Each structure stands twice: as structure tokens, then as C-alpha cells.
Amino acid sequence: xxxxxxxxxxxxxxxxxxxxxxxxxxxxxxxxxxxxxxxxxxxxxxxxxxxxxxxxxxxxxxxxxxxxxxxxxxxxxxxxxxxxxxxxxxxxxxxxxxxxxxxxxxxxxxxxxxxxxxxxxxxxxxxxxxxxxxxxxxxxxxxxxxxxxxxxxxxxxxxxxxxxxxxxxxxxxxxxxxxxxxxxxxxxxxxxxxxxxxxxxxxxxxxxxxxxxxxxxxxxxxxxxxxxxxxxxxxxxxxxxxxxxxxxxxxxxxxxxxxxxxxxxxxxxxxxxxxxxxxxxxxxxxxxxxxxxxxxxxxxxxxxxxxxxxxxxxxxxxxxxxxxxxxxxxxxxxxxxxxxxxxxxxxxxxxxxx
Amino acid sequence: xxxxxxxxxxxxxxxxxxxxxxxxxxxxxxxxxxxxxxxxxxxxxxxxxxxxxxxxxxxxxxxxxxxxxxxxxxxxxxxxxxxxxxxxxxxxxxxxxxxxxxxxxxxxxxxxxxxxxxxxxxxxxxxxxxxxxxxxxxxxxxxxxxxxxxxxxxxxxxxxxxxxxxxxxxxxxxxxxxxxxxxxxxxxxxxxxxxxxxxxxxxxxxxxxxxxxxxxxxxxxxxxxxxxxxxxxxxxxxxxxxxxxxxxxxxxxxxxxxxxxxxxxxxxxxxxxxxxxxxxxxxxxxxxxxxxxxxxxxxxxxxxxxxxxxxxxxxxxxxxxxxxxxx
Numbered sequence: 001x002x003x004x005x006x007x008x009x010x011x012x013x014x015x016x017x018x019x020x021x022x023x024x025x026x027x028x029x030x031x032x033x034x035x036x037x038x039x040x041x042x043x044x045x046x047x048x049x050x051x052x053x054x055x056x057x058x059x060x061x062x063x064x065x066x067x068x069x070x071x072x073x074x075x076x077x078x079x080x081x082x083x084x085x086x087x088x089x090x091x092x093x094x095x096x097x098x099x100x101x102x103x104x105x106x107x108x109x110x111x112x113x114x115x116x117x118x119x120x121x122x123x124x125x126x127x128x129x130x131x132x133x134x135x136x137x138x139x140x141x142x143x144x145x146x147x148x149x150x151x152x153x154x155x156x157x158x159x160x161x162x163x164x165x166x167x168x169x170x171x172x173x174x175x176x177x178x179x180x181x182x183x184x185x186x187x188x189x190x191x192x193x194x195x196x197x198x199x200x201x202x203x204x205x206x207x208x209x210x211x212x213x214x215x216x217x218x219x220x221x222x223x224x225x226x227x228x229x230x231x232x233x234x235x236x237x238x239x240x241x242x243x244x245x246x247x248x249x250x251x252x253x254x255x256x257x258x259x260x261x262x263x264x265x266x267x268x269x270x271x272x273x274x275x276x277x278x279x280x281x282x283x284x285x286x287x288x289x290x291x292x293x294x295x296x297x298x299x300x301x302x303x304x305x306x307x308x309x310x311x312x313x314x315x316x317x318x319x320x321x322x323x324x325x326x327x328x329x330x331x332x333x334x335x336x337x338x339x340x341x342x343x344x345x346x347x348x349x350x351x352x353x354x
Numbered sequence: 355x356x357x358x359x360x361x362x363x364x365x366x367x368x369x370x371x372x373x374x375x376x377x378x379x380x381x382x383x384x385x386x387x388x389x390x391x392x393x394x395x396x397x398x399x400x401x402x403x404x405x406x407x408x409x410x411x412x413x414x415x416x417x418x419x420x421x422x423x424x425x426x427x428x429x430x431x432x433x434x435x436x437x438x439x440x441x442x443x444x445x446x447x448x449x450x451x452x453x454x455x456x457x458x459x460x461x462x463x464x465x466x467x468x469x470x471x472x473x474x475x476x477x478x479x480x481x482x483x484x485x486x487x488x489x490x491x492x493x494x495x496x497x498x499x500x501x502x503x504x505x506x507x508x509x510x511x512x513x514x515x516x517x518x519x520x521x522x523x524x525x526x527x528x529x530x531x532x533x534x535x536x537x538x539x540x541x542x543x544x545x546x547x548x549x550x551x552x553x554x555x556x557x558x559x560x561x562x563x564x565x566x567x568x569x570x571x572x573x574x575x576x577x578x579x580x581x582x583x584x585x586x587x588x589x590x591x592x593x594x595x596x597x598x599x600x601x602x603x604x605x606x607x608x609x610x611x612x613x614x615x616x617x618x619x620x621x622x623x624x625x626x627x628x629x630x631x632x633x634x635x636x637x638x639x640x641x642x643x644x645x646x647x648x649x650x651x652x653x654x655x656x657x658x659x660x661x662x663x664x665x666x667x668x669x670x671x672x673x674x675x676x677x678x679x680x681x
Contacts, residue, residue, distance in 0.1 A: 030489075078473055130660070136667045139421065139473060140612070143605045144656040151649035159647065270481050277474070315485025319478050326474040327464060 012278045012285075014331055015324035016292065023317035027309060036307040044302035045295035049185045056190040057256045059294025061086060063193040064248025065272030066279060066286040067200050068241040072138075073281050074204055075237035076217035077131070079124065081142025082245040083269035084149030089120035089246030091153045094253040094260035095161055097174030108177040113250050120246015121239045123149060128238025132231035138238065146269065154262045163259075170261040180255035189255030194287055196244065201283035213237050245272075271297075274322045293318065367619070382513045392637050393517045396629030398591065401528045402427070403625040405583035406607035408535055409458075411616055412576035415539065416569045417552040417675035418465045419472045422457065422479030423580050424604025430454045430584025432487040435595035439495040447524070447585045454581015455574050457483075462573040466566050469679040480604075488597045499593035500524065524582070524590045531579065536618040548572060552673035555680035565680050580604070602656075609659040615670050628655040 024034035072079035093116035158169030204210035279285035300311030430450035438446025464475035539545035614621025
């Protein structure tokens with residue numbers, strides 16, 4: 001095996017390994033057993049078809065969130081709002097799912113998915129337009145939109161769209177005609193997510209449109225002089241990014257939860273960033289990265305039951321992994337690698353201005 | 355009349371402050387205790403935001419974007435509360451400041467030495483802070499919130515007394531920090547150098563300013579302020595700690611920095627504006643003038659931010675080198 005071919009995989013794998021090792025040390029310091037924690041994760045995530053299906057279900061919104069972040073990053077934009085866009089896609093598709101009951105499945109399900117996509121794209125479109133026309137940084141706008149959309153969906157699920165006669169705030173169950181079932185034990189939503197990863201890969205890496213986005217991301221001025229509309233690429237990338245997040249939310253509602261419940265998947269936007277960077281901003285590599293993080297996320301109850309650990313240890317490990325992929329310098333120093341290997345510093349920040 | 359860098363005439367600060375004060379007294383004359391309640395709420399709810407915004411100003415003025423303020427505040431709130439519960443209030447606040455400064459040092463290490471993308475470094479801080487504080491959180495401890503200090507004479511003034519001079523200790527400290535920073539930034543060599551490092555690090559380097567030292571110093575000091583802002587939330591205001599209790603205030607502070615045009619006093623005014631807005635809606639809700647669901651009250655400052663930025667963004671100019679590693 002040539003080391004050259006291994007290099008792209010080396011950095012993320014090493015980052016995750018080092019992060020897990022540090023996590024184990026933290027678990028030890030907290031007075032719990034790392035072995036028990038590892039067993040808990042294994043049992044919860046991979047033992048048996050049900051566990052694997054649960055892992056893939058957890059991985060599904062993460063996969064969409066990772067893809068959403070990647071589309072933005074290619075065009076030099078940072079969509080931190082995947083969480084809000086996902087939530088709004090989840091609630092509108094759930095609403096269409098119970099409100100439009102009676103439609104034939106061949107119409108109802110695609111309609112619900114389309115509504116989820118559109119409502120996820122809308123807030124991202126706003127962020128893209130503000131960035132392109134007014135120069136407002138998309139990080140600020142998407143963070144603000146996150147809080148707005150979390151509150152909006154909370155209100156909808158506990159107010160006008162709430163299930164009557166229930167003590168908890170959630171929407172009524174989605175009609176059978178809009179539900180996505182499991183096929184051969186695999187959640188259809190996950191299969192859709194994998195298919196989307198390939199679609200996004202094709203669009204970004206094999207089409208003129210993708211090339212335009214990448215040119216804008218690499219150098220705005222060069223793109224402008226080459227006749228590419230920077231504003232157009234900015235708006236298109238943000239909208240597409242939001243559409244992917246919205247689709248992720250719709251899949252979560254229609255395929256996994258079966259309704260909308262507030263408070264699911266807090267912090268998803270940040271997980272999307274971790275996944276996108278672990279995947280080195282490559283759409284197809286998002287699949288294993290999302291499954292890995294999905295496995296960690298799926299194990300939270302088992303971590304508590306078997307290892308008596310607060311499941312937030314997963315966040316700590318993920319933060320370390322994110323830092324290590326973002327700062328390859330640390331890894332190179334830790335693992336005594338030759339200079340030149342692990343060389344992909346991601347640079348997104350362009351300051352607050354245009 | 356003074357002119358801003360865009361060439362627009364700028365009214366003198368005294369005139370602006372004076373007319374706002376007059377407006378407040380007119381409101382007090384019409385609505386009485388309701389105006390006091392709204393303005394008191396505005397001051398209380400704006401102090402953590404103002405302190406956090408000072409962190410943002412310190413960092414961005416030297417060219418480092420800090421989106422980890424939220425995480426620094428959360429860690430400060432955590433350290434402040436559990437420090438206060440175990441060793442007393444002073445130790446708690448000190449722990450919050452020290453932890454915030456340490457996280458600031460980490461951000462500076464990432465941004466200056468390791469040249470990590472600054473937004474990613476900030477995201478790391480936010481994720482790790484949320485993870486650590488939840489992981490280590492143990493419920494059940496209670497401390498009282500801090501006492502109110504009434505300043506003699508000033509505390510007896512109508513309107514201004516209850517709003518500004520019957521406050522808790524860290525609120526007074528915030529006043530001092532904001533005013534001190536305003537003076538330091540625009541009236542001292544340190545302030546000029548800080549601005550130079552953020553605008554044109556190359557030029558600053560040429561005249562002998564140590565860019566890395568200034569960035570480290572300011573980001574660490576900023577982290578200390580963000581930690582203090584967290585302690586203000588947990589130790590002073592609520593006397594308790596909850597998972598994720600900062601609730602997006604660190605992010606709001608970023609927007610306040612922009613609205614305050616990277617100036618401490620103006621940023622404080624922006625924070626007060628949010629406070630007045632929320633206080634007004636709360637009061638009108640309380641008086642049953644209208645019935646706005648709490649979620650809409652919560653999203654009000656964030657929605658306002660987007661509108662304000664959309665209108666004014668083309669007229670503000672961030673420090674030119676913000677977000678860029680040097681050399």
C-alpha cells in the first residue's frame with residue numbers, strides 16, 4: 001500500500017483515535033471505566049440489527065447536516081444554521097404529514113419532503129441574500145436564525161400545531177401515507193441520505209456549477225474577474241445548504257420520529273461542522289464520518305446505564321477531534337509525523353466584512 | 355461638527371446621551387414606576403451582554419474573531435457557581451475570571467500560534483464548554499444571589515437611583531470596565547497599538563509593535579471578561595447554574611459588537627437597546643396590553659439584530675485584519 005494513498009485518511013483517523021484516547025483519560029479521571037464505556041458504545045451502536053438501525057437513524061440528520069456544511073464551505077461560506085434549518089424542515093414536513101392525510105402515498109410523501117426542503121432553504125436563502133447584497137456575515141445571521149427558528153418551532157409545536165389533549169408539546173402523528181418505512185432493516189431515510197451524498201459529490205466535483213462554487217470559495221476576486229457571479233454563487237450555495245438541512249429535518253420527522261417533538265438534536269449544527277471537517281470537506285467521506293458520530297450519539301442511554309457516565313462525554317471527545325482536524329500541526333507534533341503529511345489546514349474565516 | 359469615517363456628520367456623544375436621558379425622564383413622567391421597571395430590567399439584562407461584548411471588542415480590535423464567547427461565558431458561569439458554592443463568592447468570581455482567561459489563552463494559541471481557522475477554534479470552545487459543563491454538572495447545590503448595594507445620595511435620585519445606583523456589585527464592575535475600556539482604547543498608547551494590530555498588523559510590526567504579544571494579551575483579557583460575564587449570570591443574577599444557561603447570549607454579544615461599531619460605549623448602548631426592547635415587551639405582556647407568547651419575546655433581540663444588520667451593515671467597517679493570522 002502506498003503511503004500517498006493513505007494520507008487523506010490518516011489525518012481524520014488519527015484525530016479520532018487521539019480524541020478517543022484523551023476521552024478515555026477523562027473517563028478514568030472521572031472515576032469510571034473506559035472499558036465499560038467502550039462496551040456500552042459497542043452494544044448500543046452495533047450489536048444486532050436493531051442497534052445498527054438505531055445508529056443509522058442517528059447518523060441520518062448528521063449526514064444531511066454535514067453535507068449542508070460542505071456545500072457552504074466549498075463556496076467559502078460557513079452555515080452554522082443547519083440546526084435551525086433542520087428544525088424548521090422537520091416541523092413543516094410533519095405538519096404537512098398530518099394535515100394532508102388522505103392523499104395517496106405517491107403524492108403525499110414527496111410533497112412533504114418538498115415542503116421540508118423549501119422551508120429549510122428559505123432561512124438559508126435570507127442569510128445568502130444578506131451576505132451577497134448587504135455584506136452581513138453569514139455566521140452571525142445563521143446563528144441568529146438558529147435561536148429564532150428554535151423558538152418558532154417550540155411555539156408551533158406547543159401552540160397552533162400541538163396535538164390536542166396531550167400534556168407534552170408535540171404535533172399529531174404523521175399519516176401513514178407520508179411515513180418512510182425501513183427496507184430490509186435499513187431506514188429509508190439513511191439510504192436517501194447516502195444517495196444525497198453521491199448527488200452532492202457529483203454536483204460539487206463533476207459539474208460546472210460545482211466548479212463555480214469552488215472558484216468563488218478559493219478566491220472571490222479571481223472568480224469575479226473570470227466572469228463568475230460571486231453574489232449568485234453565494235446565494236445558490238447557501239440556499240442549497242439550507243435545502244439539504246431542511247431535507248434532513250423532513251427525513252427525521254417522516255422516517256424516524258413520526259411527528260415533530262421540540263428539543264431533538266440540539267447542537268446538530270456544530271456536529272455538522274465536525275463531520276464536514278472529519279470528512280475533509282468531501283461529500284462521500286461524510287458517510288463514514290456521520291455513521292461514526294451517529295454511533296457515539298446513539299450510545300447515550302447505554303453510557304449512562306452501563307458506565308454511569310454523563311453522555312456529554314461524547315461532546316468533549318468530538319470537540320477534541322474537531323480541534324485536531326482543524327489544527328493538523330498539533331497532530332503532527334503529537335505523532336511525530338514528517339512535515340508534509342497531514343497538510344490540509346482549513347481556512348474559512350475572511351473577517352466580518354465582505 | 356465631527357465627521358465619521360464615512361464623511362457623515364456625527365452628533366457629539368454628550369448630545370446623544372443627554373437626549374436619551376431626557377427621553378427616559380419623559381417616559382418616567384408619563385408612566386412612572388413602569389418606566390423604572392423597564393429601564394431597570396434593561397440595565398440588569400444588558401450587563402452580561404455588555405461584558406461579553408467587551409470581550410468581543412478586545413479580541414476583534416486586535417484581529418482575532420472570537421465566536422467562542424458563548425462557551426467562555428458558560429464555563430465562567432459554571433466555575434463561578436461551583437467555586438462560590440464551595441469556597442465563597444469571591445473565590446467563585448475569581449475562578450470564573452481565571453478559567454475564562456485560560457480559555458482565551460487557548461483561543462490565542464489556536465489563532466496566533468497554530469493558525470487554526472478562528473471560527474473553527476471558537477466552535478471547538480463552544481462544543482467543549484457545553485460538553486464539559488454538562489458532563490461535570492451535579493444538581494442540588496444552592497447559593498444566594500449577590501446583595502444589592504445602594505450608593506448613598508445617588509441611590510436616592512428619582513428614576514436613575516433604582517435603575518443605576520441600587521445594583522449588585524458585578525453590575526458596578528461592568529460600568530467601570532466599559533468606561534475604562536472606552537478610555538483605554540481611544541486615549542492610551544495601548545489602545546492605539548491594539549487598533550493598529552487589528553487594522554494593519556504589518557504596519558504595526560514595522561513600527562516595532564509585537565503583534566503576537568498584543569493578540570495574546572487582548573484575547574486572554576477578553577476571555578477573563580467573558581468568564582466574568584458568565585459569573586455575573588450564575589453568581590450575581592440567578593444564584594444557580596443550569597446546563598446551557600447562557601442561552602445564546604455569547605452569540606448575541608457578537609452582534610452587539612458589530613452594532614456598537616467595535617466601540618465599548620456604543621456597544622453598551624446597543625446592549626441597553628436590546629434590554630429596553632425585551633423589558634418593554636415583558637412589561638406590556640405583564641400589563642396585558644397584548645399577549646405575546648414567551649418564545650416571541652425570546653426571539654425579539656435576535657430578529658432585531660438581523661434587521662439592524664441588514665440596514666446598517668454597509669455603513670460599518672470591521673477591523674481590517676479581523677480573522678487573519680499574522681504573519
